[in-house]
Amino acid sequence: DQQVKQNSPSLSVQEGRISILNCDYTNSMFDYFLWYKKYPAEGPTFLISISSIKDKNEDGRFTVFLNKSAKHLSLHIVPSQPGDSAVYFCAASGSGGYQKVTFGTGTKLQVIP
């Protein structure tokens, strides 16, 4: 049972345009969400996170939006750059003490120059 779902396995975007990566979750106990970026032959690296007390968190070109009622979050990259081409993993966890971080299956983003 996949509690964190990334339904788009791949996405292609023109350089300079907006990339929108989507993620849905089913566990209502999740209250902390993260995005990781992974280049080929490397481990995932932390990109941005958001707590459930917020609905938006911004860091430079990257913004994460959270819609708790819909159990949906999205990552916006504006403007997209060729170096953003990677696999993006959405992840979710609860809070307090040890909380298992559950990852989605990833979305492969290709930014076309």
Next chain:
Amino acid sequence: DAGVIQSPRHEVTEMGQEVTLRCKPISGHNSLFWYRQTMMRGLELLIYFNNNVPIDDSGMPEDRFSAKMPNASFSTLKIQPSEPRDSAVYFCASVSSGNTIYFGEGSWLTVV
């Protein structure tokens, strides 16, 4: 600062052989995770250690898999006997506090 260090980076082995993957977490991090990445299931948590003690091993697929953390700077994931369906990328990761996990570069395992 050195990140999470994993070895070997690549391993090709025959079915039935024992495989041992190694991990050195970031110094000062008191939690260590082993993940497996596959196309179908993404990143799956296999086992989690806190202060060298296994806390959650519910993700370990079966008895062929075992993990140890004898001290704060070293962990192993062992598969015995290995099977072709174990072929995947195995990531070790560590965290000091909060939920931000730092991953190693992964061990690419192929069982033929």
